[in-house]
Amino acid sequence: MTGQLFDVVLVANRGEIARRIIRTLRGLGIRSVAVYSEADRGAVHVREADVAVCVGPAAPAESYLRIDAIVAAARDTGAQAIHPGYGFLSENAAFARACAAAGIVFIGPGAEALEIMGDKIRSKNHVAAAGVPTVAGVSEPGLDDDALVAAAAGMDYPLLLKPSAGGGGKGMHVVCTPGELPEALATARRVAAAAFGDDTLLIERLVERPRHIEVQVLADAHGTVIHLGERECSLQRRHQKVVEEAPSPTLDPAGRARMGEAACRVARSVGYTGAGTVEFLVPADRPETFWFMEMNTRLQVEHPVTELVTGVDLVEQQVRVAAGQPLGLAQEDVVLTGHAVEARLYAEDPARGFLPTAGTVLALQEPSGPGIRVDSSLAEGLAVGSAYDPMLAKIVAWGAAREQALDRLDLALADTVVLGVGTNTEYLRALINDAAVRAGDMDTTLIERRLPELVFTAPDETHYAAAAVFLQRRRPADRPRSEDQGPWSRPDGWRATGRARPAVVLAHWLEEPRRTVVDGSVRLTPLPGRPHAHLLEANGTSRVVHLAAAPAGDSVWVGEDGFAVELAVLSREQQLERALAALERTAGTAAPELHSPMPGTVVAVPAATGERVAEGQTVVVVEAMKMEHRLTAPTAGTVDVLVRQGEQVKLHQLLARVAPDVPHATGAAQDTGAAPAGAAQDTGAAPAGPAPSADPTAEEQSA
Known part of the structure; x- marks a missing residue:
C-alpha cells in the first residue's frame, strides 16, 4: 500500500500509549483495534477502541508478547497495519517480519534497522563506522562472564554494565569495584534473558555526571531524513527517566544543529523510516561534546514534549510514512516554539525506596488548563496490579518560556489526585522545584544526590481528623442492620457519663495508631461538582482535601496538593493484635x-x-x-x-x-x-x- 491511508489499524500495546495512538487514529478517520490481556479487560484503551480482542492471560509473555496472537487478531479484524507503541514488540525484528509475512504493515522501521539498532553491541560498532563518536568500552558479542571480567581488568572503575538487547535502563548496573562485577553480571544476565530473551552484555566506561540528551528524527521511504530538535532527559533514577523536557536548556542553536545532523547520519546509515530517537551522552561541563549511546527504533515515552514545541503529531507522521506517503515537512520547516516539560506518574512509593504499589483507583482528578496535556491510563475503578510497567500517566506542561512551563507543571501536579494507589506525585513536585533543576544545571546523577535530602509529607492531625469525620458520616449507611440492634450500639448515643464522642483508630505506616475523636472541632464540607473533594476547616484555617474509602471500609485515603496517604482503620481485634505483638517483641x-x-x-x-x-x-x-x-x-x-x-x-x-x-x-x-x-x-x-x-x-x- 502506498499513499492511501489505512482503514483499520491494530494497536499492539496497552495503557496510556494505546489511548494516545487511538486518539490520532480517530482524528485521521481510521478505525482502531485494541488488544488486551485478561487482566486488562476493564482497561480504558479497551473501551475507547472501535474493536477489542483478548490475546491471552495477564503475563506479558502469554499475551502482549505473543506475536502469533497479535498477528491473528489483526487478520481477524481486517487490520491493514499494526502500531506497536513502545515496549513489548515495538523493537522486535521477528515481529516486523511476521507482520510482513501476513501482509500487514508494521508501523515502524524495517527489520534490518531494528536488528542493528536493537543490539547495543552491533549498533555501537555500526555508528562508530559511520563516524559518530561512541563511549569507550568492551563491545564484543559472545563474551561470557569470565571474558568480561578479564576485559574489565584493564579498565578504570566505575563501569557501566548493559544488556546488549535491551533498552530504557532495564538491567543496567553501575559497578564501582572489581569485587562487585561477578554478582552484577549474574543479575544483569538474568534480567536481560527474562526481559529481552538475550543475555548478551557489554561494558562501558561510566561517564560520570553526564547529561542525557536525545534527538527526535523522522524519515520517509523517499530519502528524506530530518530531526525535530532535542529532549533533555537527564533527570533519571537508576537509569530510568523521570522528567523530560524540550528543548534542552544547555544547547545553543549551533550545538543543536551538530547533534541533529549526527542523529540524522545514524538514521541514514540504516535506511531508517518512521519516527526514532538517537540518544547521546553529553559531559555536563562540555556541551559541545557528545557520544552516541543508543537508538530507540520506536516512539518514545517522552514524545509529547517534542509535539508541544514543534506542533508535529509524531504518531500521525508514523502512520503516513508507513502508508508510503512522503514527509510533509523539510528541516527548515521545523521551528521550536516555547518550552515543554513532562513528568512520569508512577505507581510507586518514593518514601519506601520507590517500591512498586498496587491497588484500585478509588478517586481520580486529572489536571487541565492552558498548556496542560495528560496522557493517562487511569480511570476510577481501575485495578493496578504488578504485572506491567508502573507508569500510570504523563503530566505535560507547555509554556512560552522554561520557567512558565515548570510553574504550570507544578500546579498541574498539585491538581493531580489519585487515591487508592500510591504514586510519586509529591516526589515529582519536589524534583521540578529543586534549585538545580530550575537553573537547568542537571545531570543523570542529580536525583541520587538529592534523594537523601528529600523529606516526604507525613499526615498531620487534620488529615486524621478529616478521615475520621469522613468515615463516621459513612458508617450509619454502611453498617449492616444486624449491627444496629439497640441504643448501646450507636456511637453517638447517650451514656450515663454524657453523650458518647465517636472515635476512629487509624494507622499510618510511619506512625503508631491514633485514636481520633469526632468532636465537631473539624468541619468537612463536600464541594459541589467534585465528588471526592471537601473543604476542610480546622484550627481557623481552611483547605481542600480529597477523600475516598476502600470498599471494605478497612482504610481511607486522604489527598492534598499532590500528597496522598492511606490510613488503615483498625478494629478492636486488630488493635489488640498489635498490642500483643509489641509485647512479644520485647522479650526473648x-x-x-x-x-x-x-x-x-x-x-x-x-x-x-x-x-x-x-x-x-x-x-x-x-x-x-x-x-x-x-x-x-x-x-x-x-x-x-x-x-x-x-x-x-x-x-x-x-x-x-x-x-x-x-x-x-x-x-x-x-x-x-x-x-x-x-x-x-x-x-x-x-x-x-x-x-x-x-x-x-x-x-x-x-x-
Whole structure:
C-alpha cells in the first residue's frame, strides 16, 4: 500500500500509549483495534477502541508478547497495519517480519534497522563506522562472564554494565569495584534473558555526571531524513527517566544543529523510516561534546514534549510514512516554539525506596488548563496490579518560556489526585522545584544526590481528623442492620457519663495508631461538582482535601496538593493484635524475618534452607512491575526459605527467616524488612518504615 491511508489499524500495546495512538487514529478517520490481556479487560484503551480482542492471560509473555496472537487478531479484524507503541514488540525484528509475512504493515522501521539498532553491541560498532563518536568500552558479542571480567581488568572503575538487547535502563548496573562485577553480571544476565530473551552484555566506561540528551528524527521511504530538535532527559533514577523536557536548556542553536545532523547520519546509515530517537551522552561541563549511546527504533515515552514545541503529531507522521506517503515537512520547516516539560506518574512509593504499589483507583482528578496535556491510563475503578510497567500517566506542561512551563507543571501536579494507589506525585513536585533543576544545571546523577535530602509529607492531625469525620458520616449507611440492634450500639448515643464522642483508630505506616475523636472541632464540607473533594476547616484555617474509602471500609485515603496517604482503620481485634505483638517483641530472641515489600513473583532463590548465610547475602529475589528486589540477610546465620522460584507472593508475605549465629534482639527484625507491629498486615496498610533488605536492582523498561 502506498499513499492511501489505512482503514483499520491494530494497536499492539496497552495503557496510556494505546489511548494516545487511538486518539490520532480517530482524528485521521481510521478505525482502531485494541488488544488486551485478561487482566486488562476493564482497561480504558479497551473501551475507547472501535474493536477489542483478548490475546491471552495477564503475563506479558502469554499475551502482549505473543506475536502469533497479535498477528491473528489483526487478520481477524481486517487490520491493514499494526502500531506497536513502545515496549513489548515495538523493537522486535521477528515481529516486523511476521507482520510482513501476513501482509500487514508494521508501523515502524524495517527489520534490518531494528536488528542493528536493537543490539547495543552491533549498533555501537555500526555508528562508530559511520563516524559518530561512541563511549569507550568492551563491545564484543559472545563474551561470557569470565571474558568480561578479564576485559574489565584493564579498565578504570566505575563501569557501566548493559544488556546488549535491551533498552530504557532495564538491567543496567553501575559497578564501582572489581569485587562487585561477578554478582552484577549474574543479575544483569538474568534480567536481560527474562526481559529481552538475550543475555548478551557489554561494558562501558561510566561517564560520570553526564547529561542525557536525545534527538527526535523522522524519515520517509523517499530519502528524506530530518530531526525535530532535542529532549533533555537527564533527570533519571537508576537509569530510568523521570522528567523530560524540550528543548534542552544547555544547547545553543549551533550545538543543536551538530547533534541533529549526527542523529540524522545514524538514521541514514540504516535506511531508517518512521519516527526514532538517537540518544547521546553529553559531559555536563562540555556541551559541545557528545557520544552516541543508543537508538530507540520506536516512539518514545517522552514524545509529547517534542509535539508541544514543534506542533508535529509524531504518531500521525508514523502512520503516513508507513502508508508510503512522503514527509510533509523539510528541516527548515521545523521551528521550536516555547518550552515543554513532562513528568512520569508512577505507581510507586518514593518514601519506601520507590517500591512498586498496587491497588484500585478509588478517586481520580486529572489536571487541565492552558498548556496542560495528560496522557493517562487511569480511570476510577481501575485495578493496578504488578504485572506491567508502573507508569500510570504523563503530566505535560507547555509554556512560552522554561520557567512558565515548570510553574504550570507544578500546579498541574498539585491538581493531580489519585487515591487508592500510591504514586510519586509529591516526589515529582519536589524534583521540578529543586534549585538545580530550575537553573537547568542537571545531570543523570542529580536525583541520587538529592534523594537523601528529600523529606516526604507525613499526615498531620487534620488529615486524621478529616478521615475520621469522613468515615463516621459513612458508617450509619454502611453498617449492616444486624449491627444496629439497640441504643448501646450507636456511637453517638447517650451514656450515663454524657453523650458518647465517636472515635476512629487509624494507622499510618510511619506512625503508631491514633485514636481520633469526632468532636465537631473539624468541619468537612463536600464541594459541589467534585465528588471526592471537601473543604476542610480546622484550627481557623481552611483547605481542600480529597477523600475516598476502600470498599471494605478497612482504610481511607486522604489527598492534598499532590500528597496522598492511606490510613488503615483498625478494629478492636486488630488493635489488640498489635498490642500483643509489641509485647512479644520485647522479650526473648527471634529469627529476623524477610517479608516481601510488594506483591510480585519470586524470580530467584540463591540461598537454600539450612544454608549458613553472611550478613547482606541475597536470600530471595522478587520481581514486580519489571523491577527486581533483592531480599538480603540482615545478619549472619542459618536461613529457612519458605518460597520457591516462580511462586507468586503477596505484600508483606513471609519469605524467609534467618536464625542468627548469636542471640539477636527480636526488635532488630524491624530493620530487616520484617513487618513490625504497626505494619497493619490485616488492613492493607504499607509496612512500617523502609526495608533496607529490599534492594531494587533493575528498573522498568522504558515502555
